[in-house]
Structures are given as C-alpha cells and as structure tokens.
Amino acid sequence: MEDSNRGHSNSSSLQRFAPNGNVTGPVRTRWTPKAEQILILESIFNSGVVNPTKDETATIRRLLEQLGPVGDANVFYWFQNRRSRSRRRQRQLQASLVADPRAAGVAQQVGGGVQSSSASSSSSSAANVMLMDDSAQYLFSVSRMGLMESTQSPVVRSSDVSQLHHQPGTVTVFIDGVLNEVPSGPKDLRAMFGQDVLLVHSSGELLPVNEHGILVQSLQMGRKAYLE
Amino acid sequence: MEDSNRGHSNSSSLQRFAPNGNVTGPVRTRWTPKAEQILILESIFNSGVVNPTKDETATIRRLLEQLGPVGDANVFYWFQNRRSRSRRRQRQLQASLVADPRAAGVAQQVGGGVQSSSASSSSSSAANVMLMDDSAQYLFSVSRMGLMESTQSPVVRSSDVSQLHHQPGTVTVFIDGVLNEVPSGPKDLRAMFGQDVLLVHSSGELLPVNEHGILVQSLQMGRKAYLE
DNA sequence: GCAAATTAATGATTTATTCAAG
DNA sequence: CTTGAATAAATCATTAATTTGC
Structure with missing residues (x-):
C-alpha cells in the first residue's frame, strides 16, 4: 500500500472533473x-x-x-x-x-x-525567472536579455512540489523552468542572474532597480518576499 | 589590496598579446x-x-x-x-x-x-550542457530537445574560474551557460536534466544512452569523468 | 500588410493494456 | 479468473503558427 495517494479515480472516459474554468458560454473551448x-x-x-x-x-x-x-x-x-x-x-x-x-x-x-x-545567433531570447513568496503566491518574474539564455543557479532546489508551501523563510524561484529555493530577503540580482537582468512584474511593467539589481520600491501584491 | 592579481599591463590600445591563433596566412582574419x-x-x-x-x-x-x-x-x-x-x-x-x-x-x-x-511557441531550442573532466578538458555536450529550455541544477556551483583546474573528483558542467560543479561518476542524466535529454558529442554525434540517460559506452577523448 | 488557407502543436477523448486484490 | 483502478497509446478536435495570394 505504498502507492497510497495515487489514483485519480477517473482516469479514463467520463469526465468527473469540473468541465472547464471558462464560464463564457456553451461553446466548449479547450x-x-x-x-x-x-x-x-x-x-x-x-x-x-x-x-x-x-x-x-x-x-x-x-x-x-x-x-x-x-x-x-x-x-x-x-x-x-x-x-x-x-x-x-x-x-x-x-x-x-x-x-x-x-x-x-x-x-x-x-x-x-x-x-x-546557444549564443552567436542574434536571437535574443530571455531567461525566465519567477519569484514566489512562502505560500507559492506568484509575485513577479525576471527576464534577462542578452546574447544567450543563461542564469545563475540559486542555492537549494525543491524537487518536491508538495513542499511548495513549506520552507518558511525561503522563496521558490523558477529559473528557465527549474524550481529553486533561495533564502528570502534582499538579494543582489545582478550577482545572482548576471549583469543585464531585468525585473518584470507579472503585469508586464518593468520594476525599477538599483545598480545591484535590487528593487527600489517594495512590491504591491503578495507579501514582500523580496527586499523591502 | 584585495585586487591583487589584476592588471594586464596592456589594457587598452597596443596589443602585446600574441596576434591571433590562426596561422592560415597574411590576411588577418578576426x-x-x-x-x-x-x-x-x-x-x-x-x-x-x-x-x-x-x-x-x-x-x-x-x-x-x-x-x-x-x-x-x-x-x-x-x-x-x-x-x-x-x-x-x-x-x-x-x-x-x-x-x-x-x-x-x-x-x-x-x-x-x-x-x-518560453514554451507554447513551436521553436524548439535546446538547453546546452557541457561536461568537463577534472582538468577542464572538454568532453562532450548535452543537448535537450523539448518544449522549453530548462535544466536541473547540479549541486555545487563554481563561480571562480581560477578554480577550474582544482576540485578533484568533480566535473565542471555548463548548463545553459552557467558553470556548475558536480561530483564525478555515473549520473542519471534523465533524473538530472529531464526526460528527453540527449547526449551530443562535440563532434556532433549523438551518444547512445540507456533508459536513464546514462552513457552506454565510455568516452573516447579525455579521461572518463562520466560513467564507464 | 492583411486575411484566408494550410500546417503544426497540443488539449481532450477514447480504447487498450497492465497489475493487484479478491 | 474476474474485476476495477490506473496508465499508456492512439485518436479526435481545436487552437496557435505559418504560409500564401492578394
């Protein structure tokens, strides 16, 4: 019985799940x-x-x-x-x-x-970083322009999704699609993510940072997990 | 005096370095x-x-x-x-x-x-990983196909280039342009880099791996820092 | 440049297979 | 051996990308 929690009880045919989040109309969209x-x-x-x-x-x-x-x-x-x-x-x-x-x-x-x-091509894709607070709330994302998509790896890695909520005092960070956990508090973004890092709020706004890439103003949404 | 070894004695104009590695001819190519x-x-x-x-x-x-x-x-x-x-x-x-x-x-x-x-676009760019042995010799690279460029972060990070030669018993790994150091020895590539990781030798050849992404045969060049 | 037409990705369904419990 | 849960494989269907003709 080691496989306790597994099993969706409705794997196959009949959809017992709620149909779809959309409430727009009868036209079933995916x-x-x-x-x-x-x-x-x-x-x-x-x-x-x-x-x-x-x-x-x-x-x-x-x-x-x-x-x-x-x-x-x-x-x-x-x-x-x-x-x-x-x-x-x-x-x-x-x-x-x-x-x-x-x-x-x-x-x-x-x-x-x-x-x-990789590099040498002129395509300037960006690394994606999402920062979350302790309760896995989405805060904002970091986008880094430049010649290549590369990032520094923060310290600890959380490989267990169920732990997303735990680990107080840390923030969960997605870097190029990889889950990471770093101790919360102010951070030197440029030291962590390279010289030309940008802070992009989920709204799309660029957030003003100082010369270390550290936020100049505190965040509006969520609790301030990142600098004050 | 923490900036000890710095200073090239020729930072700016005159090149006191050897001109160019190329020995092709007098047409100076860059x-x-x-x-x-x-x-x-x-x-x-x-x-x-x-x-x-x-x-x-x-x-x-x-x-x-x-x-x-x-x-x-x-x-x-x-x-x-x-x-x-x-x-x-x-x-x-x-x-x-x-x-x-x-x-x-x-x-x-x-x-x-x-x-x-990121994903959803059809462009299938790949994560780049280069694996080196203890003496920083280039061994081979890992390319991962898939929806997005993302990798697992190995354990330790070497942020000091001058240490590239040191740290016996470890391999230096570039992942998406980030220097990493991991203990040497066989590794579960799929566990480290995701399901659809590919091992690509610097020659361009694909290296056969088993179901865990672990090399089936040992490497030709360099000393075997990665599985035997 | 734009918009119809085509193609490629990929979310959702259905069908087949596996495996464990009884 | 049968049954039911859980996945895997195959397929359908819709959306996003790309191409093409104006």
Missing part, C-alpha cells in the same frame, strides 16, 4: 495555458514529478490558478500528454538510432543541437 | 568564436568574472582552445567588449526608464519578455 503556466508545468515535470498524485495535482492547479483559470482536469491531462509525448519522442529517437547510427545527426537536428541554440 | 566558446565565455562573465586577470585570461584561453584556435588577446578583447556593451545596454535601459516609465513595456519587449520566449 484550455490554453499561459506561457508562464507551461513554464511551471515543465518545471515540475522536469524536477521529477511526472505523474502527480491527486493531491499534488490539486496543489499544482492552485499554483497555476494564480495565473489564470485552470482545473484539476487540465493539469491531469497535461501531465498525461506530457508523459505520453515524451515517451513517444524517446521511442522514435531510439528507433531511428538502431536503424542507422548515422541518423544520429538527424536526431540531433531535431533537438536543436549545440549549434543553433 | 576570431570567430564557436557557439560553445561563447557559451563558456558568457558563463564565466555571468558567474561574476567580468574582468579576468592575466592568469585567468590564460586559463580561459586554454579552456577555449579545446574547441578551436584562440589567443589570449581574443579572450581579453571579448571581455573588454562584453563589459562595454553590457554597460551601454544598462545606460540605455536606465535612460529609457527615467524618460518615460511606461517605456518599460518596450524595454521588456527587447528582452524577449515572458510571453514569446
């Missing part, structure tokens, strides 16, 4: 997750939670709800599809490899490869 | 760093070493040489330019901010912002 929601989902998946329990699903849903309407079912489906498609890619890759070892080059292309993805 | 070399340089810069000493420069040059011809001068110039351009961006940003606070939105767009950069 959930379109926000980029940040996907960021979180990917984070969780990549931190090892590939098949969350019912409880974990609810926790994740609550987390995602900070960013927009979403139901447990959406979260459940997302992980189901993510697992499935991850496995399929894995199989296809494996197949193409045994078929012809030289096909590896092709497979590499699929993955983006070392070449195009 | 150094075109490989993507991986830029990855390393950005890593180092972002880990805080924005103005390496002469010794550090040489260390970095030796490191970069694993990937292609490069001289101390190239490294020196790169950091000089990097600092300069970082400062300029910083000024421009600051200027646009004081000019009109609402210009922040624009500045965010420049940085890529939360929206476009």
Whole structure:
C-alpha cells in the first residue's frame, strides 16, 4: 500500500472533473495555458514529478490558478500528454538510432543541437525567472536579455512540489523552468542572474532597480518576499 | 589590496598579446568564436568574472582552445567588449526608464519578455550542457530537445574560474551557460536534466544512452569523468 | 500588410493494456 | 479468473503558427 495517494479515480472516459474554468458560454473551448503556466508545468515535470498524485495535482492547479483559470482536469491531462509525448519522442529517437547510427545527426537536428541554440545567433531570447513568496503566491518574474539564455543557479532546489508551501523563510524561484529555493530577503540580482537582468512584474511593467539589481520600491501584491 | 592579481599591463590600445591563433596566412582574419566558446565565455562573465586577470585570461584561453584556435588577446578583447556593451545596454535601459516609465513595456519587449520566449511557441531550442573532466578538458555536450529550455541544477556551483583546474573528483558542467560543479561518476542524466535529454558529442554525434540517460559506452577523448 | 488557407502543436477523448486484490 | 483502478497509446478536435495570394 505504498502507492497510497495515487489514483485519480477517473482516469479514463467520463469526465468527473469540473468541465472547464471558462464560464463564457456553451461553446466548449479547450484550455490554453499561459506561457508562464507551461513554464511551471515543465518545471515540475522536469524536477521529477511526472505523474502527480491527486493531491499534488490539486496543489499544482492552485499554483497555476494564480495565473489564470485552470482545473484539476487540465493539469491531469497535461501531465498525461506530457508523459505520453515524451515517451513517444524517446521511442522514435531510439528507433531511428538502431536503424542507422548515422541518423544520429538527424536526431540531433531535431533537438536543436549545440549549434543553433546557444549564443552567436542574434536571437535574443530571455531567461525566465519567477519569484514566489512562502505560500507559492506568484509575485513577479525576471527576464534577462542578452546574447544567450543563461542564469545563475540559486542555492537549494525543491524537487518536491508538495513542499511548495513549506520552507518558511525561503522563496521558490523558477529559473528557465527549474524550481529553486533561495533564502528570502534582499538579494543582489545582478550577482545572482548576471549583469543585464531585468525585473518584470507579472503585469508586464518593468520594476525599477538599483545598480545591484535590487528593487527600489517594495512590491504591491503578495507579501514582500523580496527586499523591502 | 584585495585586487591583487589584476592588471594586464596592456589594457587598452597596443596589443602585446600574441596576434591571433590562426596561422592560415597574411590576411588577418578576426576570431570567430564557436557557439560553445561563447557559451563558456558568457558563463564565466555571468558567474561574476567580468574582468579576468592575466592568469585567468590564460586559463580561459586554454579552456577555449579545446574547441578551436584562440589567443589570449581574443579572450581579453571579448571581455573588454562584453563589459562595454553590457554597460551601454544598462545606460540605455536606465535612460529609457527615467524618460518615460511606461517605456518599460518596450524595454521588456527587447528582452524577449515572458510571453514569446518560453514554451507554447513551436521553436524548439535546446538547453546546452557541457561536461568537463577534472582538468577542464572538454568532453562532450548535452543537448535537450523539448518544449522549453530548462535544466536541473547540479549541486555545487563554481563561480571562480581560477578554480577550474582544482576540485578533484568533480566535473565542471555548463548548463545553459552557467558553470556548475558536480561530483564525478555515473549520473542519471534523465533524473538530472529531464526526460528527453540527449547526449551530443562535440563532434556532433549523438551518444547512445540507456533508459536513464546514462552513457552506454565510455568516452573516447579525455579521461572518463562520466560513467564507464 | 492583411486575411484566408494550410500546417503544426497540443488539449481532450477514447480504447487498450497492465497489475493487484479478491 | 474476474474485476476495477490506473496508465499508456492512439485518436479526435481545436487552437496557435505559418504560409500564401492578394
């Protein structure tokens, strides 16, 4: 009975979940997750939670709800599809490899490869960082421009979603989709994330920072987990 | 005097360094760093070493040489330019901010912002990981395909380039341009980097891994710092 | 540049398989 | 051996991206 909490009780056909967060009308629309929601989902998946329990699903849903309407079912489906498609890619890759070892080059292309993805190209994609307070409330995000997408890794990593609420005195940080936990309090953003870090509030506003990348004014929403 | 070893004795104009690693001919061509070399340089810069000493420069040059011809001068110039351009961006940003606070939105767009950069878009850029052995020799790189560029953060971080050679029993890892150090030995790549991680040798070949993302065969070049 | 047409991604459903309890 | 829960695999359907013709 070690598998206690697992089991959604409605895996397959009949949807016993609430239909959809949207209340707009009878036209059944499917959930379109926000980029940040996907960021979180990917984070969780990549931190090892590939098949969350019912409880974990609810926790994740609550987390995602900070960013927009979403139901447990959406979260459940997302992980189901993510697992499935991850496995399929894995199989296809494996197949193409045994078929012809030289096909590896092709497979590499699929993955983006070392070449195009990193720097030297002029594409200026940004690292994404989301900062949350102790209760996993969404606070704001950090976007760093520059030649390449790279970040410093904060200290501790939380690989357990169910612990999202715990660890008082720390903030949970998503960096490029990876869950991290750092001690709360003022931080030198530039030291942590590089020279040209930007603080972007979830509203889209840029937050003014001083020469260390430290917030000049305190935050409006949530409790101030980040500098005062 | 905490700034002991600093000072190149030729910071500005005259290049006292050896001209250029290339020996192709009299047509003086400028150094075109490989993507991986830029990855390393950005890593180092972002880990805080924005103005390496002469010794550090040489260390970095030796490191970069694993990937292609490069001289101390190239490294020196790169950091000089990097600092300069970082400062300029910083000024421009600051200027646009004081000019009109609402210009922040624009500045965010420049940085890529939360929206476009992450998942949901079809662009499949990959996370870059480079693994090195104890003597900072380049071994191979890891490229991860998938929806977004995100990685797990290994345990310890080396923020000091001059320590690249030290720390026996560990491997230095670049993840998305961030220097990391992890204890050497076999590792569960999938556990560390997610489900669909690929091992890509610097030659471009895909390296066969087992279901845990662990190398099936030992590496050819360098000493085996990663599984046997 | 714009908007219809096409294609690619991906959320949601359905069907098949696995495995443990009785 | 049967049953039911839980997943995995396959499929359907809608949304977002991209292309194409004006």
